[in-house]
Amino acid sequence: xxxxxxxxxxxxxxxxxxxxxxxxxxxxxxxxxxxxxxxxxxxxxxxxxxxxxxxxxxxxxxxxxxxxxxxxxxxxxxxxxxxxxxxxxxxxxxxxxxxxxxxxxxxxxxxxxxxxxxxxxxxxxxxxxxxxxxxxxxxxxxxxxxxxxxxxxxxxxxxxxxxxxxxxxxxxxxxxxxxxxxxxxxxxxxxxxxxxxxxxxxxxxxxxxxxxxxxxxxxxxxxxxxxxxxxxxxxxxxxxxxxxxxxxxxxxxxxxxxxxxxxxxxxxxxxxxxxxxxxxxxxxxxxxxxxxxxxxxxxxxxxxxxxxxxxxxxxxxxxxxxxxxxxxxxxxxxxxxxxxxxxxxxxxxxxxxxxxxxxxxxxxxxxxxxxxxxxxxxxxxxxxxxxxxxxxxxxxxxxxxxxxxxxxxxxxxxxxxxxxxxxxxxxxxxxxxxxxxxxxxxxxxxxxxxxxxxxxxxxxxxxxxxxxxxxxxxxxxxxxxxxxxxxxxx
Amino acid sequence: xxxxxxxxxxxxxxxxxxxxxxxxxxxxxxxxxxxxxxxxxxxxxxxxxxxxxxxxxxxxxxxxxxxxxxxxxxxxxxxxxxxxxxxxxxxxxxxxxxxxxxxxxxxxxxxxxxxxxxxxxxxxxxxxxxxx
Numbered sequence: 001x002x003x004x005x006x007x008x009x010x011x012x013x014x015x016x017x018x019x020x021x022x023x024x025x026x027x028x029x030x031x032x033x034x035x036x037x038x039x040x041x042x043x044x045x046x047x048x049x050x051x052x053x054x055x056x057x058x059x060x061x062x063x064x065x066x067x068x069x070x071x072x073x074x075x076x077x078x079x080x081x082x083x084x085x086x087x088x089x090x091x092x093x094x095x096x097x098x099x100x101x102x103x104x105x106x107x108x109x110x111x112x113x114x115x116x117x118x119x120x121x122x123x124x125x126x127x128x129x130x131x132x133x134x135x136x137x138x139x140x141x142x143x144x145x146x147x148x149x150x151x152x153x154x155x156x157x158x159x160x161x162x163x164x165x166x167x168x169x170x171x172x173x174x175x176x177x178x179x180x181x182x183x184x185x186x187x188x189x190x191x192x193x194x195x196x197x198x199x200x201x202x203x204x205x206x207x208x209x210x211x212x213x214x215x216x217x218x219x220x221x222x223x224x225x226x227x228x229x230x231x232x233x234x235x236x237x238x239x240x241x242x243x244x245x246x247x248x249x250x251x252x253x254x255x256x257x258x259x260x261x262x263x264x265x266x267x268x269x270x271x272x273x274x275x276x277x278x279x280x281x282x283x284x285x286x287x288x289x290x291x292x293x294x295x296x297x298x299x300x301x302x303x304x305x306x307x308x309x310x311x312x313x314x315x316x317x318x319x320x321x322x323x324x325x326x327x328x329x330x331x332x333x334x335x336x337x338x339x340x341x342x343x344x345x346x347x348x349x350x351x352x353x354x355x356x357x358x359x360x361x362x363x364x365x366x367x368x369x370x371x372x373x374x375x376x377x378x379x380x381x382x383x384x385x386x387x388x389x390x391x392x393x394x395x396x397x398x399x400x401x402x403x404x405x406x407x408x409x410x411x412x413x414x415x416x417x418x419x420x421x422x423x424x425x426x427x428x429x430x431x432x433x434x435x436x437x438x439x440x441x442x443x444x445x446x447x448x449x450x451x452x453x454x455x456x457x458x459x460x461x462x463x464x465x466x467x468x469x470x471x472x473x474x475x476x477x478x479x480x481x482x483x484x485x486x487x488x489x490x
Numbered sequence: 491x492x493x494x495x496x497x498x499x500x501x502x503x504x505x506x507x508x509x510x511x512x513x514x515x516x517x518x519x520x521x522x523x524x525x526x527x528x529x530x531x532x533x534x535x536x537x538x539x540x541x542x543x544x545x546x547x548x549x550x551x552x553x554x555x556x557x558x559x560x561x562x563x564x565x566x567x568x569x570x571x572x573x574x575x576x577x578x579x580x581x582x583x584x585x586x587x588x589x590x591x592x593x594x595x596x597x598x599x600x601x602x603x604x605x606x607x608x609x610x611x612x613x614x615x616x617x618x619x620x621x622x
């Protein structure tokens with residue numbers, strides 16, 4: 001966690017912002033786009049810039065009472081309406097209710113002869129007329145580079161575009177101008193030179209057959225902003241950005257405790273269990289009942305009336321429910337009561353960023369008290385190890401800020417108990433519980449110990465984990481792991 | 491909107507695009523008024539878009555009249571549309587630049603942007619070939 005110093009944000013009060021209503025983007029920008037200014041959103045074809053712009057307009061019209069005008073240079077009204085209908089945007093309805101105007105601007109050079117001096121007043125008139133008709137506060141120009149194909153005199157065009165951006169500023173319109181990425185420049189025609197206030201770059205790349213989308217704030221005058229790339233996701237609700245919440249380590253450390261679900265495990269932790277809002281890592285080799293421990297923890301939370309969100313990457317929810325029944329854990333009851341929510345995803349269905357975006361969205365929607373991710377091993381396997389830690393830092397920080405107690409399970413392999421990924425992740429975790437198999441005297445048993453738990457005097461003994469039809473319990477003290485195990489010594 | 495020429499504007503003129511039906515209808519109606527020497531295909535319906543009485547717009551109007559009188563005497567009508575008065579009309583002809591001259595007839599539609607000071611370009615743009 002690099003940015004340990006909490007940043008103060010005095011600029012926030014100085015610079016008025018217009019919320020985009022796009023999940024995560026407003027957090028990343030400290031409140032939205034600069035109000036009454038022109039922002040540039042650039043990226044290659046298919047990176048999602050038009051979608052971002054439309055979401056900005058639609059959200060403005062629907063949620064913030066700010067009507068908007070879209071001057072579209074690429075798609076007809078009909079096509080655009082059809083394109084975004086799948087995201088639940090009803091442009092026709094918004095147009096009818098005078099919340100939105102879409103003006104398709106078509107330029108065909110083969111039809112046009114230039115004969116003498118001209119300017120782009122026609123475009124100004126159209127925009128001004130549309131803005132006036134619905135008293136628009138937001139404007140999207142998507143994307144003006146099409147004009148370069150239609151108008152031969154680029155000197156006139158450039159000065160007119162500058163005049164257009166000035167006009168938008170003068171009329172206090174919050175605008176998004178989109179631009180296609182150039183070879184060595186942010187946009188093909190260097191539009192970034194004219195837009196001084198806010199530039200956002202979108203990127204869409206495919207690594208190891210998994211596509212990831214990222215967003216970067218290139219500049220934002222007068223505002224401190226993260227310079228990182230933020231993963232974002234396009235799904236049926238449009239764009240959502242996974243913000244880095246480690247802008248500051250300002251989350252409050254709670255002193256409240258929550259039960260682990262096993263009385264004797266609570267005993268090992270000052271008799272009280274985990275801290276609320278802390279993160280717990282459970283590692284173990286295959287078949288060491290990591291999922292059972294996690295399920296037991298959520299069951300205890302549900303019994304307290306707390307909402308739990310369980311992300312599973314290996315098994316379907318019904319499989320988990322069946323397995324948990326076999327060890328005496330009736331989870332179905334809590335599902336029916338609406339306290340336990342499962343979310344099953346294939347690890348390879350999207351990149352790590354995609355998963356994190358989904359996790360973020362779900363958490364933001366449901367606002368659970370407890371989150372389980374079972375297991376993170378699979379998430380890690382879909383991504384390069386370089387990204388993994390920073391992504392998990394974001395996730396763990398986000399959970400802490402939301403004061404959600406979280407449990408992550410991680411599969412380790414026999415003979416390699418401190419596997420690379422576990423070691424990378426463990427520093428983020430407040431509590432680390434290790435499960436393992438052992439066969440003293442030929443009798444197999446499962447053992448549990450608390451490797452670390454920040455902020456408390458935790459027990460260092462190894463105890464047997466007993467799994468029966470009656471649920472999970474701990475057996476007798478076997479040893480002190482600090483002297484007797486092959487794990488802690490490394 | 492002001493009419494520069496006295497050429498009557500017919501209902502059929504307003505119905506773009508210029509499909510065969512429109513063409514026929516116009517042929518009939520003009521035949522009454524027009525003399526035989528003006529055939530349909532060389533009658534020009536022009537529309538000049540301006541935005542306010544700017545120097546460029548005034549120049550364009552003057553240049554257009556001059557060119558038409560020289561090349562198209564009696565075979566044209568000019569309609570000047572001021573977008574400051576009728577902004578809603580900009581969309582129909584996809585007007586971006588000002589001034590823009592639109593040749594609505596004969597087909598195909600052609601657009602000439604600028605103050606029309608480059609006479610040669612206007613003549614080429616409107617397809618006004620001198621009679622052989």
